[in-house]
Amino acid sequence: MFIRPCYRRKDGRRHAYWALVESYRSERGPRQRTVAYLGQLDEAGRLGVKRAAKGNKKPGEQQLQLWEGDSPAPEWVEVDTTSVRVENQLAFGGPWLALEMIRKLRLDNFLKRTIPKGKEDIPWSLMAQVLVVCRLCNPSSELHIAEHYYRSTAMNELLGVPPEKVYDERLYRALDALLPHKEELEKHLKHRLGELFGLKYDLLLYDVTSTYFEGEARGNPLAQRGYSRDKRSDCKQVCIGLVVSQCGMPLGYEVFEGNRTDVTTVEEIVETMERRYGKADRIWVGDRGMMSKKNIEFLKSGNRRYIIGASKASLKQFEQQLLADDWRQIRKGLEVKLCQSPEGDEEVYILCRSSDRREKEEAMHRRFEQRIEQELQKIEASCQRRKWKKEVIDRRIGSVMAKNSRAAGLFEVDVQEATDGRATISWEKKDAWRDWAKLSEGCYLLRSNVKDWSSEELWKAYIQLTEAEAAFRIHKSDLKIRPIWHQREDRVLAHILVCFLAYVLWKTLHQIVQAAGLGDEPRRVLDELSKINMVDVVLPTRCGVEIRRRCITQPTDHQAILLQRMGLHLPRRKKD
Missing domain, CATH: 3.30.1300 (Pantoate--beta-alanine Ligase; Chain: A,domain 2)
Structure with missing residues (x-):
């Protein structure tokens, strides 16, 4: 670090002001940045700052730190307490927490390594992180991010991307740069999430939802009219098939035409996941919308195991079993029983009866x-x-x-x-x-070729489909995946990919919150820590100089407990 004079003409005279400047290396070569504006310093003040910036040159001793740890003898000044003020309040806690999740997933390093470098002023890896962080903390359009939200946050300090460099066209181009790496992203996240949380992928849950467009979406072959889960049959839509693990951690997804029925997507999604991650001894779980004779034959042909909801009409074949009293209660208000297949093949059926x-x-x-x-x-x-x-x-x-x-x-x-x-x-x-x-009434039927499990184990595996349903609910409510305003096919796919990555951050935070014993609601933790801000504290002094320090607000007791339990540490002050 070093101090640099800055000159300004005032009242016909040339005045010298001082700034503390730091040199650092970046991808684009050596750069300098201003750490603090020091105002008009006398000789003693300049010497004190120079000593702190220069550091201790004695052998074996570390350089003195300007902000933390040991520091040179302070230079005391008198502050006008009646004029102390706070300026430039920026949202810090939410973006900082999102970036901590990105670092845990090593997503920042992956994006930096994977997205090819060009002549762009700001690396696309950083702009991709901006999109994902904003989707998690304040989901909105790229235009809103550029013109409003980014400027109201401390992401400039956290990522080093100035607000004037963030505009809608650059964000759109970041979507284009991110999309080609979807498959590599999914592979990286699957491996990293398995490392962090010891996840097993022996039980895969599959479900389909839809999300609709605002606009005609002309020229986009994926945008079609079909059965709308959003009750918006007046709009074109796309269908999204999502595969998650038993705890709801996403493994991958595919986007289908809006008029595709659930049953026609099963073969494609199974083959895609097997091609991407290998054909292992997995159990596929789906609701009765996935069941068809063709799908059952496909799963059996590859020696794949499955648990699938059977149609309501299939209950007629088990009328005698419904009348019998040999039900097994596995929890209050829920009874199950195993039944042999009427065809006498390798399948078993699970009758379930729920009082609710x-x-x-x-x-x-x-x-x-x-x-x-x-x-x-x-x-x-x-x-x-x-x-x-x-x-x-x-x-x-x-x-x-x-x-x-x-x-x-x-x-x-x-x-x-x-x-x-x-x-x-x-x-x-x-x-x-x-x-x-x-x-x-209250009865439903499952069918499976897993014959070495009990009826309770089969039912518990099937009921985990609620995790896939919860994933769609979070995508639609918290991450605002709908409606889609983009019209081009590639931009639509990139928008869905950003929402998927934001959901991965959500589930990563969820796992950390659960492991810390903080409950099961990551949104409450994110909302609480989002109240932490970054501010400029301005201290007017007797000599007319204003001391400006950029600080992070002190966490409340509740916020401090959350951070301590999660093993996270706020920076003491902003570090440039």
Whole structure:
């Protein structure tokens, strides 16, 4: 370090001010940066600063540290306490915590090593980190990041990227630079997460969701209309298939056309994961939307093991087992039993009966029954008031049944045409349907070719699918993956990749929080530590000089406990 005079003309005279400057090496060669502006120093002040910057040259002794540890004898000044102020408050805790997760995952080194260098002013590896950190801490558009959020944070100090260098076009180009390395990223993260947390990938959970577009997305072949989990059938969408481990740690994902059904994606995702990570002795777990005869044959053909939800209609084959009393209770309100396959092959079926699910289905059937009955009564009254054709009434009844299909099988409706051409309607309720509904309410069926596990173990493995569902919920609520505003296919894929990387940071924080005994809500920890700020403290002195120090706010007792339990340490002061 050294001090440098800075000159300014004021009132026709030339005034000298002093700045403390540090030399450092960067990827673009030697650089210098200002550590602090010192104002107008007298001779004693200049000597004191020079001594601290120069360090102790005695053999075997380390250089004196300006900010921490031993320091030269202080130069005391008188401060005007009535004019002390704080300026330039910047969000520090959230971005700092996100970057700590990136360093734990060695993602910064991977990006620096993998993304090729060019003539860019700011390395794409740094801009990619900006995108991921912002997606975790304050998910928003690239334009909002450039014009608002980045400037309000301490990422300039943490990453060394000035705010004026962060603009929307550079962020878009960073997306383009990041996307080609998706597969390498997934491999790196899978290996590193396994090292950090001792993860096992012998049980893989697979689920599919959709996310919709704002705009026409013309020219993007992935953007199609299909079944929308977001209740936005008016918008085009893409489907995302996600594979996670038993604890919900993401292993990889693929993006499909918006009109793809879940069942058509299974073969592609299984082969992709096997090509990427090898064909090991894994168990694939999926819900009943993944089940088809073709998929079962595909899984069996490669000696793959699976646990898949069976269709509701398959319960009919196990009516006698439902009536039997040999259920095994594995927890309060939940019973299971193993059943042999009706075909007598190598599969087993697991019957599950949940009291909570029974109450829910009973309420649904009751609600839909009431709706159908009310609508039929309205149609009957309309037929008495007005002469309707039989074809019109048939269509109205069909529409009512389609909207209330959960209880449509209960009603047998008869529409006749009277001698005067007037349609008449009558209906009755089928006792057989009601008896079956009462027997099967709360029951569901699983099928598997894992025959060396108990019914409880198979059920527990299947219920881990809630981890995949939770991953989608976090993507949509906390990371704001929807709606997608990008229109180009490559930008859409890059946007989803950034959301995936932010979710990996989320789950990394989740694992650390759990291991520290701090509960199961990483969002609360992130929100609490995000309250830590970086500020400039300005101290006006008697001699007219203002001393400006950039500091990190002191953590509260709660924040200090969180940091201590997680093994993290805030820097004492900002280090340039």
